[in-house]
Amino acid sequence: MTPLDIIADACRRSPRSVREGRLVGVTAQGATASGLGRLPIGSRVRIVAPLQDGLLADIVGSDSAGTRLACLGSTDGLAPGGRITAEPAASLHPHPNWRGRILDAFGQALDGLGPLAHGSRACPLRRPAPDAAVRRGFGPRLSTGIHAIDLFAPLCEGQRIGIFAGSGVGKSVLMNMIADRTPADAIVVGLIGERGRELRAFIDAMTPQTRSRTTIVIATSDSAAAVRREAAYAATAVAEGFAAQGMVTLLLMDSITRFAMAGREIGLAAGEPPAVRGFPPSVFAELPRLLERTGPATESAAPITAIYTVLVDGGDHDEPVADAVRGILDGHLVLSRAIAERGRLPAIDVLRSVSRSLPEAHGDDELTLMREARGLLSDMADVEAVVRLGAYERGSNARTDRAIALAPRIESFLTQSPRQPFERLPFAALTDLLKEQPKDD
Numbered sequence: 001m002t003p004l005d006i007i008a009d010a011c012r013r014s015p016r017s018v019r020e021g022r023l024v025g026v027t028a029q030g031a032t033a034s035g036l037g038r039l040p041i042g043s044r045v046r047i048v049a050p051l052q053d054g055l056l057a058d059i060v061g062s063d064s065a066g067t068r069l070a071c072l073g074s075t076d077g078l079a080p081g082g083r084i085t086a087e088p089a090a091s092l093h094p095h096p097n098w099r100g101r102i103l104d105a106f107g108q109a110l111d112g113l114g115p116l117a118h119g120s121r122a123c124p125l126r127r128p129a130p131d132a133a134v135r136r137g138f139g140p141r142l143s144t145g146i147h148a149i150d151l152f153a154p155l156c157e158g159q160r161i162g163i164f165a166g167s168g169v170g171k172s173v174l175m176n177m178i179a180d181r182t183p184a185d186a187i188v189v190g191l192i193g194e195r196g197r198e199l200r201a202f203i204d205a206m207t208p209q210t211r212s213r214t215t216i217v218i219a220t221s222d223s224a225a226a227v228r229r230e231a232a233y234a235a236t237a238v239a240e241g242f243a244a245q246g247m248v249t250l251l252l253m254d255s256i257t258r259f260a261m262a263g264r265e266i267g268l269a270a271g272e273p274p275a276v277r278g279f280p281p282s283v284f285a286e287l288p289r290l291l292e293r294t295g296p297a298t299e300s301a302a303p304i305t306a307i308y309t310v311l312v313d314g315g316d317h318d319e320p321v322a323d324a325v326r327g328i329l330d331g332h333l334v335l336s337r338a339i340a341e342r343g344r345l346p347a348i349d350v351l352r353s354v355s356r357s358l359p360e361a362h363g364d365d366e367l368t369l370m371r372e373a374r375g376l377l378s379d380m381a382d383v384e385a386v387v388r389l390g391a392y393e394r395g396s397n398a399r400t401d402r403a404i405a406l407a408p409r410i411e412s413f414l415t416q417s418p419r420q421p422f423e424r425l426p427f428a429a430l431t432d433l434l435k436e437q438p439k440d441d
């Protein structure tokens with residue numbers, strides 16, 4: 001290429017060189033434009049219309065009808081003919097003072113506490129995940145203060161896990177307990193598609209210390225799908241900004257299912273075919289792009305430990321989003337309705353939960369103890385129905401007798417309420433508990 005070709009090519013690629021586009025179609029879910037042919041998918045544009053001055057939108061597709069736009073706000077008031085101009089890609093400038101603040105998907109303060117300070121480093125909302133080769137391994141084991149996690153599915157610095165739960169099984173309370181008890185310099189909470197009142201409930205449940213190190217990014221269920229999706233990227237970008245400033249960061253995102261649902265709305269409105277249970281293929285391409293951005297430290301950034309909630313309504317753990325997320329993350333905690341109904345909260349089903357930081361995360365003695373306790377719970381699960389019926393005769397099997405005696409004690413050790421004091425190292429307490437001779441009652 002001649003120098004002239006290079007300059008011409010750069011000009012063609014620059015958003016500013018794109019001619020103005022025009023709206024040619026509008027629906028409740030999105031809009032179609034002409035004249036934006038050169039802008040690639042993912043580009044940001046601004047719609048200038050009489051009743052919607054400055055509405056942002058993302059290019060999400062292109063077909064014979066024109067360029068498909070997902071609007072970051074209501075399409076009310078838009079009409080064909082509106083002018084469209086190219087915008088730079090979205091980025092945020094996280095500042096340590098953002099801890100303690102509540103932001104929307106665009107990084108605007110929602111808490112009435114005045115304007116936000118801005119850091120010097122730009123954190124793009126969309127960016128590739130760090131190269132796998134520059135990521136370190138998991139950092140040290142974190143003490144979450146939740147016995148079921150610390151004993152059976154440990155979490156290490158830089159690990160990413162999912163909490164798989166139906167509605168009302170104790171997911172929000174568990175997230176709050178983890179935020180309160182897990183050591184981190186900064187916590188970022190992404191509330192994606194939540195009901196408005198849940199923000200207040202989430203904040204009220206936090207201790208002042210947790211609140212002061214937490215940034216909340218929220219897009220409620222009534223926001224446009226593109227805004228809900230944007231909030232997940234914004235929360236991730238804020239966590240990346242803190243990590244780049246050397247802060248060990250914990251990201252809690254509730255929920256990744258609603259992020260996927262927002263992607264489904266956007267994809268279908270843009271004309272994508274529904275592939276698996278109504279989810280278009282782009283959703284499954286987008287999940288790893290978001291989830292791979294958190295994880296262990298790199299040379300230039302501290303680790304981001306991440307916890308994503310996944311809604312499994314109806315208990316279907318194999319639905320496509322849950323299945324895809326489970327395949328990407330480094331572990332999953334299953335919250336069981338049956339366990340919650342028994343009153344054992346947090347209702348983490350330790351037999352169905354997995355942490356990929358095992359076995360390295362535990363020492364040899366701890367692993368032995370964990371396996372023994374798990375074995376007892378598993379033996380108890382096998383005979384529970386028979387015992388309930390009164391059909392088991394004590395003394396017929398020594399192993400079963402031991403499980404019947406000790407499993408309820410383990411269950412009670414796993415029961416924790418939010419304000420209850422907790423042990424940082426629950427192994428010693430579990431050792432004592434398993435050592436005690438079961439009473440003969």
Ligand SMILES: Nc1ncnc2c1ncn2[C@@H]1O[C@H](COP(=O)(O)OP(=O)(O)OP(=O)(O)O)[C@@H](O)[C@H]1O
Binds near residue numbers: 167171174416418
């Ligand atoms: N560890 C716990 N100790 C005592 N009570 C708990 C515990 N965890 C949950 N609960 C009770 O269970 C109720 C439901 O919990 P939570 O709101 O966390 O569920 P959820 O799964 O987030 O619900 P939703 O799906 O509606 O958002 C809470 O109101 C609380 O009273």
